[in-house]
Amino acid sequence: MPLKEKEAEEYELIAVSPLRRMEKRLEELEHTSSTTTTNEMFKELVDIVRMNQQIVDELARANDALRIELSKIPGKLDELISHLSELLSYIKASAAEDIGSPSSDSFKPVVEKLNQLFDSNKKIAEGNQSVLTALEDLDKKLRRPAMPMPAPMQKPMMRPRVQ
Numbered sequence: 001m002p003l004k005e006k007e008a009e010e011y012e013l014i015a016v017s018p019l020r021r022m023e024k025r026l027e028e029l030e031h032t033s034s035t036t037t038t039n040e041m042f043k044e045l046v047d048i049v050r051m052n053q054q055i056v057d058e059l060a061r062a063n064d065a066l067r068i069e070l071s072k073i074p075g076k077l078d079e080l081i082s083h084l085s086e087l088l089s090y091i092k093a094s095a096a097e098d099i100g101s102p103s104s105d106s107f108k109p110v111v112e113k114l115n116q117l118f119d120s121n122k123k124i125a126e127g128n129q130s131v132l133t134a135l136e137d138l139d140k141k142l143r144r145p146a147m148p149m150p151a152p153m154q155k156p157m158m159r160p161r162v163q
Helices: 002-008 017-031 034-098 104-142
Strands: none
Touching: 034 104
16 A cells, blocks of 8 residues: 555655745745835825826816807807898898999999808808707717726736835
8 A cells, every 4th residue: 555655646846946036035025014015006096096086177177168168159150140141131232222223233243242152151150050069969978977987906016125
């Protein structure tokens, strides 16, 4: 039976220098103050969280300011369109009065240009309306709730400071 017990035991030859390095590393870690490195790491983590919150606050303020400015655009555009329509109505009225006069042919190009201007203003208003719709869609997308936070990262191994 003693032969079988010897056969069950296994032996392996390994290099001793990596083991010695690990022993030295353990001794160094035991002698260094782990609380200071942990405190430093927590301070850095708090600083990162604080900077992140500042960035979020600045983005929220910028988003609100942009939303306010964008909400002013439709009113201004409506006002501009009404003023242009009023101007064109005055010009058309004066052109209608001048049709009976001998110089009515001289105003035809002006009336045609003004009609073209009126048509192009309508197209611009339609384009602005589509931009406004797109901005409203973007605003809805931005107001969606934030994605859930990812799982916290594992703490990296810190090397002791060499003094």
